[in-house]
Amino acid sequence: MKAVNKLTIFILVAILLLAACTSEQDLISQNKGNQTTETSTEPLGNQTGSKEIPAKLKKPIKIAVITQLSIGTFSSQYISGVQSQVKEFGGEVQVYNADNDLSKMASYIDTAVSQKVDGILLDHGRADALTPSVKKAVAAGIPVVAFDSDLNIPGVTVIDQDDYSLAWNTLRTLAQDLNGKGNIVYIWVGGFTPMERRNVIYEAFKQRYPNMKEIAKFGNATSNTALDTQAQMEAILAKYPNKGDIDAVFAPWDEFAKGATRAIQQAGRTEIKVYGIDLSDEDLQLMQQKNSPWVATTATDPAEVGKIQVRFLYQKIAGEPTPQIYSIQPHLVEKQTIPNKQVSMNQLDQHIEGWGKSNVAYTPWMKTLAEEVKKK
Template sequence: MKQWKPAASALLAFSLLLAGCSSEQDAVSKPPATQNKQEKPSQPANAAAGSETSKEIPDAVKKPLKIAAIVQLSIGTFSSQYAQGLKEQVNEFGGDVQIYNADNDLSKMASYVENAVSQKVDGILLDHGRADALAPSVKKAVEAGIPVVAFDSDLNIPGVTVIDQDDYSLAWNSLRTLAQDLNGKGEIVYVWVGGFTPMERRNVIYEAFKKRYPNIKEVARFGNASQNTALDTQSQMEALLQKYPNKGDIDAVFAPWDEFAKGAARAIKQAGRDEIKVYGIDLSDEDLQLIQEKNSPWTATAATDPADVAKLQVRFLYQKVAGEETPQIYSVQPHLVQKSALPEQKVSMNDIGKYVEGWGKSDAAISAWMETLSKEQKK
């Protein structure tokens, strides 16, 4: 995987697609020039992450680290696989991680950050969250000397590394496939909810997509985030199918979250509306099972490996604790997974690399001493 190049190519494509869209992407995807002199696009991923060549374990990470992982909302198998990735990587390094779920309450999330600072943890991991709610608490952590690495957040605080899935590319890969399959014309449903940084970014591309393909019309939009998002989406999609009962009323559904895609796909399949196809974002083992079901409407999804993203986030944190330089932002390269590319036999996330070119474990944020540290824990 090459840092920056996927995001850069996506930005170029989007700038040609819509100038206004391009400017917003640049604002989010490019670090301030005054803060990131060490982050050169031409550098390999490990160099940009400040990797050291010595295999000697830095003193700062020899002790078991106490880490607080604070998530905005934990729903579905994507979240569970992300959490599992965090635990596996921290355990491999001999540390301890406590995961705190804010249940979509940003004030509670900020409170968890404050508590972590008070407890003098060795590091803080953030999953989602918004800068307007978290910035004051995160700044306290930085001032206290506690390293912070965030995932899918709009934080822009010097010293805080923010990683993302390149949400612009995720949305464009899925929407472009939808447009090609419809031959640029059709009626679609958009399942979306605001209030989450990655969803807001994906919506930027959706709005550009509508201008790029004016003959693809949005006939309905709905969506909400809850502890039963997939089930709620299924119920809402069932009602929508009754409102649009005829073939040709709806050609496709764009669901930029796998919980939305699961609910929509189940409703469509149960209604026998096999002419309607679902295009999503995100992927998990549960999603793969649904995609591979006979007559499943879920046709394609753009995704990264949630467990791999979590492990990358942990490695950046350990590099920070060790005193190594890390980038302020880092985008993980997403991939398009199409039902047509998968075999008839059931596959898991561990198998995707056999069928999707480029899918695999990230080699970023790996320092030579990490192998030694892992071996020490196995003794």
């Protein structure tokens, strides 16, 4: 019998789970009470700890933020969240964008180590390319917190958006809206840990709903991903010109969703619905347009993701325990639940329960630190 690798096992398990789901409840988000501390979406942190600022944080610290690829408003809002939280704590941030070059990303980590920064934040990246450099940082006593990465190094905290839940929430909504039957276009690109995870659920989704037919698949990550996607989607629309040829588009990245949405709008084919992942102010405005085919997306607040990552790093610098992995709870955002008036990301909490507000990785001394910084 041929050996079955771990990914195959996971896919098979996911297929069985999805196939067994006959209720309308989210498989991945249910039974939250049974989650372990490492994967809990409940607030972490020593809420009753000391209010005294740790000795290591009584002086401003320097943080390096190293990103695999910085494209679109989601990335910019994530970086903004990082910068605002560090500023609140009186620190300094240097951002390095590797432009989707993993060797450059590893080199930036080495640079940060040689510069003896106080902490390193990683945005995406793959373990096969980054592990040696990250281990150098750990060996040098520099704390590391990664976002949406497959790193598995003792002492390195990795946070993510629970990509399996992201994909299932959106795909479940798509299937329900189409009554389990329809022709779909799938926009996807490999080489990114979150995209690979979302694809696992998509493959299981196709097994769960055999009457959902994928008629086209494409996708690239470039410096103009949304624009390139729009052009590719226009070609797909030309190939399938009739109403009913395409029922929906699954775009597991907001840059893909933006491009597909604009192509569909310009072609006047708004009977085709777009289902995405991730959300930003630009995305939200596009969804709220009267003729927008973008009807649903599952997301976390990118700015809040950045803030949580910073707080975990500060906890590490303070010598406090942090989890090896932490998944941030995502939320389904549907066009029909948003009022007709323009709503920004900062106002979504008024319409989506639990959006963008958490005390994850919060310790009481952080409030004291922020107050001290304000006085200066």
